[in-house]
Amino acid sequence: MDFGTFILAQQRGYHQSSAEVIANSVEQTVMAEQAGFSNAWYAEHHFNNYSLSPSPLMMIAHCAAKTETIRLGSAVCILPLYHAARFLAEVGLVDTLSGGRLELGIGSGYQQFEFERFGTSLDEAGKIFAEYLDVIPKALTQKIFEHHGQYLNIPPSSIAVRPVQDPMPPLWITTGNPKVRERAFREGHNLFVTALLNGKDAIRGLREKLDGDIANSGATGEASRIGFLRCAYASDNKSEIDSYLENARFQRRLSFSLKDRRQQTDDGYMMKEVPSENEPSIDEIRGNLPVGSVNEVIEKLIEEIEILRPDHLALQTQLGDFDQKTMLKQMELWGDKIIPAVKKAVGEPARNLAAAE
Numbered sequence: 001m002d003f004g005t006f007i008l009a010q011q012r013g014y015h016q017s018s019a020e021v022i023a024n025s026v027e028q029t030v031m032a033e034q035a036g037f038s039n040a041w042y043a044e045h046h047f048n049n050y051s052l053s054p055s056p057l058m059m060i061a062h063c064a065a066k067t068e069t070i071r072l073g074s075a076v077c078i079l080p081l082y083h084a085a086r087f088l089a090e091v092g093l094v095d096t097l098s099g100g101r102l103e104l105g106i107g108s109g110y111q112q113f114e115f116e117r118f119g120t121s122l123d124e125a126g127k128i129f130a131e132y133l134d135v136i137p138k139a140l141t142q143k144i145f146e147h148h149g150q151y152l153n154i155p156p157s158s159i160a161v162r163p164v165q166d167p168m169p170p171l172w173i174t175t176g177n178p179k180v181r182e183r184a185f186r187e188g189h190n191l192f193v194t195a196l197l198n199g200k201d202a203i204r205g206l207r208e209k210l211d212g213d214i215a216n217s218g219a220t221g222e223a224s225r226i227g228f229l230r231c232a233y234a235s236d237n238k239s240e241i242d243s244y245l246e247n248a249r250f251q252r253r254l255s256f257s258l259k260d261r262r263q264q265t266d267d268g269y270m271m272k273e274v275p276s277e278n279e280p281s282i283d284e285i286r287g288n289l290p291v292g293s294v295n296e297v298i299e300k301l302i303e304e305i306e307i308l309r310p311d312h313l314a315l316q317t318q319l320g321d322f323d324q325k326t327m328l329k330q331m332e333l334w335g336d337k338i339i340p341a342v343k344k345a346v347g348e349p350a351r352n353l354a355a356a357e
Contacts, residue, residue, distance in 0.1 A: 001305070002039070002311070002313075003036075003038060003339050004073070005037050005317045006317065007040060007059075008043045008050075008053070008318050009022060009053040010052070013321065022052060026066060028317055028324075032070060032317075037339075038070065039314065041074070041075035042060065044077055046114045048271050049269065057094045064094075064101060070101070073102070073105050073172065074104060075172070075192060077105065077106050078108070078109040079132045080109055081114065084147075084152045085154055088159055093161045100169075102163070102169040103172060104170065105171075108128070113263065126180075135152055136168075139159055144156050171189040172190040172191065172192050181210070181217075188223035189224060190226070190311075193206050193228060203304055204307055225312060230315060231289050231319070232297055234296075234297040245286055245289070246320070249285060251316075252276070253274060257274055262274070298341045298345070
């Protein structure tokens with residue numbers, strides 16, 4: 001069981017400059033390594049303030065030079081928005097620049113807003129993503145590879161800068177498609193899941209889905225790691241927790257607006273924070289998430305880990321305009337008290353075996 005930080009690089013208003021947001025993201029990465037987190041993860045989004053991280057691979061390459069041991073991951077590269085040959089070549093380069101610390105998270109995307117601006121069809125994203133799953137292992141493990149599909153057509157080629165990791169960087173898949181999850185288990189890839197701002201019932205539902213996917217895949221699930229993206233915050237200061245929860249709700253509101261294609265803006269860039277139908281209240285979010293005192297957070301995390309049995313937990317540290325100095329202190333607190341206590345309590349959680357086993 002290990003822990004990472006998920007850095008979304010959000011801009012909640014013009015009181016935050018883009019340069020400040022990116023600088024904070026880099027600073028959080030350095031702190032994550034110092035605090036004992038095993039991973040730092042970077043999002044990919046485009047053209048609005050939901051996330052100012054358009055290239056997780058560029059973030060990884062930059063932060064690799066600022067750190068020494070922490071593993072650096074994309075969460076996730078939205079593959080239908082890429083030119084396949086360039087993407088594959090850059091993966092090899094980034095793994096080399098990071099000294100073999102790349103964790104390659106990939107997904108098919110969900111924001112129509114982005115796809116329109118890249119001239120790509122969201123309706124075909126799933127099929128494009130499936131072809132990437134075919135070509136990535138070939139490109140990164142074979143000296144000469146080729147691929148001829150409906151969407152990707154690559155003649156015999158070679159990645160000049162080979163990945164340092166053998167046979168290739170670990171692959172993490174984020175998807176809502178059970179068939180893709182089944183394929184991930186069958187091929188031994190890792191999965192990232194989230195319960196958003198929901199509580200233990202949603203986490204139980206996630207575990208049930210994963211168990212069903214494993215059973216349907218025909219695999220045991222032992223070769224795949226499960227990463228769990230979670231909002232959590234430990235403090236005896238109520239105002240700090242309230243601010244963190246408000247920023248978590250801000251993230252949810254923008255994400256749902258983009259997913260449902262109902263985003264609003266006055267100036268064409270900065271999105272309005274619009275409540276979604278049936279969204280949980282702050283008090284409900286507080287009850288759902290591991291927030292509260294250090295001991296309360298530890299207890300809630302242990303309960304959630306026992307239900308989901310993840311191998312990795314990625315804490316959301318960059319949300320909205322939450323105060324940077326306060327978050328850096330929070331990360332130190334996790335490294336000093338929360339992560340060691342949780343690791344001691346859960347040990348090595350049961351592997352991703354179907355419940356029926």
